[in-house]
Amino acid sequence: MPWVLWIPAAVALALVVLPVAGLLTRSDLSRFPELVTSSSSLRALRLSLETAALSTVACVVLGVPLAVVLARSRVRGTRVLRAVVLLPLVLPPVVGGLALLYLLGRKGFLGYVLDAVMGVQVPFTTAAVVIAQTFVAMPFLVVSLEGALRGAGDRYERVASTLGAPPWTVFRRVTVPLLLPALGSGVVLSFARALGEFGATITFAGSLEGETRTLPLEVYNQAEADIDSAVALALLLIVVAVVVIAVARPRSLEGVRA
Amino acid sequence: MTGLRVDIAVRRGEFELDAGFEVPAGGVLAVLGPNGSGKSTVLACLAGLLRPGRGEVVLAGRRLTGDGVHVPPHRRRVGLLAQDPLLFPHLSVVDNVAFAPKAKGVPTRQAREVAARWLSEVDAAGLADRKPAQLSGGQAQRVAIARALAGEPDLLLLDEPFAALDVDAAPAIRALLRRILRDGDRATVLVTHDPLDALTLADTVLVLSGGDVVERGPTKEVLSAPRTAFTARIAGLNLISGTAVPEGLRAEDGTVIAGMLAAETVAGQPAVAVFAPNAVAVYAGRAHGSPRNTIEAEVSALEPHGPVVRLRAGAFTADLTPAAVADLGLEPGVVVRLAVKATTVAVHPAPAAVGSAP
Numbered sequence: 001m002p003w004v005l006w007i008p009a010a011v012a013l014a015l016v017v018l019p020v021a022g023l024l025t026r027s028d029l030s031r032f033p034e035l036v037t038s039s040s041s042l043r044a045l046r047l048s049l050e051t052a053a054l055s056t057v058a059c060v061v062l063g064v065p066l067a068v069v070l071a072r073s074r075v076r077g078t079r080v081l082r083a084v085v086l087l088p089l090v091l092p093p094v095v096g097g098l099a100l101l102y103l104l105g106r107k108g109f110l111g112y113v114l115d116a117v118m119g120v121q122v123p124f125t126t127a128a129v130v131i132a133q134t135f136v137a138m139p140f141l142v143v144s145l146e147g148a149l150r151g152a153g154d155r156y157e158r159v160a161s162t163l164g165a166p167p168w169t170v171f172r173r174v175t176v177p178l179l180l181p182a183l184g185s186g187v188v189l190s191f192a193r194a195l196g197e198f199g200a201t202i203t204f205a206g207s208l209e210g211e212t213r214t215l216p217l218e219v220y221n222q223a224e225a226d227i228d229s230a231v232a233l234a235l236l237l238i239v240v241a242v243v244v245i246a247v248a249r250p251r252s253l254e255g256v257r258a
Numbered sequence: 259m260t261g262l263r264v265d266i267a268v269r270r271g272e273f274e275l276d277a278g279f280e281v282p283a284g285g286v287l288a289v290l291g292p293n294g295s296g297k298s299t300v301l302a303c304l305a306g307l308l309r310p311g312r313g314e315v316v317l318a319g320r321r322l323t324g325d326g327v328h329v330p331p332h333r334r335r336v337g338l339l340a341q342d343p344l345l346f347p348h349l350s351v352v353d354n355v356a357f358a359p360k361a362k363g364v365p366t367r368q369a370r371e372v373a374a375r376w377l378s379e380v381d382a383a384g385l386a387d388r389k390p391a392q393l394s395g396g397q398a399q400r401v402a403i404a405r406a407l408a409g410e411p412d413l414l415l416l417d418e419p420f421a422a423l424d425v426d427a428a429p430a431i432r433a434l435l436r437r438i439l440r441d442g443d444r445a446t447v448l449v450t451h452d453p454l455d456a457l458t459l460a461d462t463v464l465v466l467s468g469g470d471v472v473e474r475g476p477t478k479e480v481l482s483a484p485r486t487a488f489t490a491r492i493a494g495l496n497l498i499s500g501t502a503v504p505e506g507l508r509a510e511d512g513t514v515i516a517g518m519l520a521a522e523t524v525a526g527q528p529a530v531a532v533f534a535p536n537a538v539a540v541y542a543g544r545a546h547g548s549p550r551n552t553i554e555a556e557v558s559a560l561e562p563h564g565p566v567v568r569l570r571a572g573a574f575t576a577d578l579t580p581a582a583v584a585d586l587g588l589e590p591g592v593v594v595r596l597a598v599k600a601t602t603v604a605v606h607p608a609p610a611a612v613g614s615a616p
Contacts, residue, residue, distance in 0.1 A: 155342075159340070160357065161306075162338040163337070165358075169361050173361075177346075177349075178347070178348060180348075
């Protein structure tokens with residue numbers, strides 16, 4: 001490794017670490033417990049953890065099949081689909097939120113049908129928060145799984161089929177277990193992304209305390225009123241993120257060792 | 259009928275494969291050919307991983323391919339053993355072997371019993387609780403054989419099963435396959451580029467080149483007396499049948515040929531001595547005395563063979579430079595002495611006799 005690489009690498013590290021350090025120096029740690037345990041903060045934290053967990057489940061239930069289809073299907077146009085799946089990654093979240101609003105809002109195509117047929121209104125509900133988070137987080141899971149699937153190839157699956165295993169058995173007993181390490185890191189990434197979601201949520205779900213005001217929205221809300229409180233909540237988000245990575249990451253790497 | 263009947267054609271861009279053959283139940287067919295000759299395509303069609311453009315595959319009376327039928331891999335009863343053992347890394351050895359019975363719906367406990375039986379059949383019972391990552395290449399291939407056989411396939415496909423093994427492990431696996439392939443009514447197709455694999459395991463050989471069958475017949479005939487220059491190039495070997503003895507091989511006429519016994523060769527058993535044409539030295543005139551591994555024979559033919567001239571004398575072939583042919587004054591009818599160093603003669607177990615094809 002050429003030693004010159006240390007220079008940009010150090011700058012990159014500083015870019016990640018210094019803002020967090022800046023936040024720490026700015027925060028008034030003596031008031032931290034009081035600020036963080038206020039009822040609005042706790043409600044936001046709880047809502048964030050619940051919705052992020054639900055979105056992660058939705059990402060796994062929908063994203064695993066999507067990744068398998070994208071990696072294994074030989075149908076034409078799969079390449080185009082692969083690009084479409086990446087859309088939420090490159091789209092500004094606010095735009096994603098607007099798009100969701102015009103699909104599921106009262107004037108939206110699907111929202112109109114839902115309202116007329118079932119009397120259901122999605123926008124500005126907790127369900128909308130989960131949908132917005134799933135929208136932005138799913139590509140993380142799909143991309144990491146699809147990469148793992150394509151990298152591993154289908155050799156094990158082919159062997160399994162010559163051993164008499166029908167496709168569903170192959171999926172359950174070979175594809176999924178071999179996917180576990182990638183699934184672990186995909187789950188961590190999408191949970192973290194869902195937890196930090198802001199733009200799509202505020203556009204599509206609004207900022208109603210206890211219902212749609214997740215932790216990032218609460219930070220934004222407090223930043224206008226009480227900057228100390230906002231900083232304290234920001235620290236809380238950082239702590240949660242660090243815990244998620246510290247707890248889940250090593251476990252996800254344990255899954256399968258070749 | 260039992261056994262396997264195949265007649266398939268596949269087209270992939272410029273490449274065209276057209277192959278037809280039969281393997282009786284209990285028989286072993288070796289498909290020989292260089293890379294790109296269509297061997298893998300044949301296997302993929304048999305395993306159901308590739309649908310041929312035209313033709314049919316009939317196994318044990320069941321039509322697997324043809325007449326609009328294409329049975330998917332998992333319903334074919336066709337096992338596959340590749341170069342790479344491909345054991346499922348997340349399952350223990352015994353669960354790898356139990357995979358096929360379990361896929362058929364056998365409860366876990368019984369499936370493990372079946373697996374244990376197959377593991378002891380391949381001398382790997384002691385490995386049952388290990389993970390594939392803890393096995394050597396040879397051990398993994400043993401387990402892969404047990405796993406393929408535990409599915410009780412009607413047809414076993416072997417795709418260069420020794421290619422990925424190190425030199426020490428290959429003979430033991432070859433010996434294991436020799437022992438196991440003859441059990442029961444299973445047909446076996448072995449794909450290889452090594453004529454020795456064919457010699458030790460197969461009763462019949464099919465030679466593929468550029469997608470066409472260029473030669474077929476009983477293993478020893480094809481390997482020792484190739485009818486096409488192509489087969490001669492990949493498989494033109496000198497073969498002498500007889501019985502293995504500690505110092506080499508006793509030919510059917512009683513002559514002892516000094517040679518090196520291959521690891522799986524047992525003295526007293528039927529065997530073949532094998533040596534390449536380029537290991538044979540040719541001398542003009544009759545012998546004085548009888549040094550080891552020297553045979554007198556009359557030259558029957560001289561054929562140009564790339565940069566060398568292949569000489570046929572009696573049952574043997576030898577490769578010579580054109581200059582040597584001129585120096586020795588060789589021409590058909592001349593009597594020569596052929597000598598071969600004992601270290602270049604390998605003595606392999608002979609393919610076991612096959613039951614007659616139905």
